[in-house]
Amino acid sequence: MLTMRTAELRRVIIHKASVYAQLMRLNRPIGAYLVLWPTLWSLWIAAEGIPDWDILLIFVLGVVLMRGAGCVINDFADRRIDGHVERTRERPLITGLVSPREAVLLFVGLCAVSFILVLFTNRLTIMLSFGGLALAFCYPFMKRYTHLPQVVLGAAFAWSIPMAFAAQAGEVPQASWLLYVAVVLWTVAYDTFYAMVDREDDLKIGVKSTAILFGEQDKMIIGCLQFMAVFALVLAGKHFDLGIYYKLALLIACGLFAWQQYLIRNRERDQCFRAFLNNNWVGAVIFIGVALHYSV
Numbered sequence: 001m002l003t004m005r006t007a008e009l010r011r012v013i014i015h016k017a018s019v020y021a022q023l024m025r026l027n028r029p030i031g032a033y034l035v036l037w038p039t040l041w042s043l044w045i046a047a048e049g050i051p052d053w054d055i056l057l058i059f060v061l062g063v064v065l066m067r068g069a070g071c072v073i074n075d076f077a078d079r080r081i082d083g084h085v086e087r088t089r090e091r092p093l094i095t096g097l098v099s100p101r102e103a104v105l106l107f108v109g110l111c112a113v114s115f116i117l118v119l120f121t122n123r124l125t126i127m128l129s130f131g132g133l134a135l136a137f138c139y140p141f142m143k144r145y146t147h148l149p150q151v152v153l154g155a156a157f158a159w160s161i162p163m164a165f166a167a168q169a170g171e172v173p174q175a176s177w178l179l180y181v182a183v184v185l186w187t188v189a190y191d192t193f194y195a196m197v198d199r200e201d202d203l204k205i206g207v208k209s210t211a212i213l214f215g216e217q218d219k220m221i222i223g224c225l226q227f228m229a230v231f232a233l234v235l236a237g238k239h240f241d242l243g244i245y246y247k248l249a250l251l252i253a254c255g256l257f258a259w260q261q262y263l264i265r266n267r268e269r270d271q272c273f274r275a276f277l278n279n280n281w282v283g284a285v286i287f288i289g290v291a292l293h294y295s296v
Helices: 002-023 030-047 053-077 100-118 121-142 149-158 161-170 174-203 210-239 244-264 269-295
Strands: none
Touching: 002 053, 002 100, 002 149, 030 121, 030 174, 030 269, 053 100, 053 121, 100 121, 100 149, 100 210, 121 149, 121 161, 121 174, 149 161, 149 174, 149 210, 174 210, 174 269, 210 244, 244 269
16 A cells, blocks of 8 residues: 555656646746856856866756746746647646646745855846846736737846856956847847747737837848847957957857848748747857867
């Protein structure tokens, strides 16, 4: 009897862990990658090469945990509207696999573990972490009040940049804010692709987004955002004396942006989502350019 109860408890724990992982989007790591790449750019630039291993581990784990926390609080905020959107109607809070109370407790737990990790850095990084938490918490609620929630998301995703410089170098140089601006612009561009997937559903239920705000000018405005992001990255490269490998990486990134524009030419849902996913390669290519600059 005891063995049967133990086996049943184990099944319940495994099932819950699987559901929580789904709520955190661990099965869809693209969001974590899009936060991780700018974090790695910043750590490598701050260290002028390979960063301290403990700092690197803290930030990689922190990205995974805080991205998961952001997904949890996003689903909690959207629990009354996700059921009306084709892409989100099977999320755990909609199907009843997770209760709102469980979601809040999971969010608090993930933030607590992330903060414990930050305590192993320095005072400046700890202070900056509160700004990151505030942005992560606020973003999911912005789509009810403004057509620019993607800007808040960009500010949240890019917040790892000043934190990375603070942790690795003990300061946040002025030029690092060029990277920050570049990532905010880049995030608004690729998350507009993501919002274009849901645009029809969002219009029906009254959810706001840049895809709705930009309307028929969406492709042109995204192109402008991508251009400005690259320009900010060029300026950052000059300030940090990044050489030919970085410049080649930016050139490849421009090619990827052009490919994304081609994908969304007809505004088809699947192609817009492909364009969104393609930004993982943009972040990876730029990281390779930064890493090669300091290693070759």
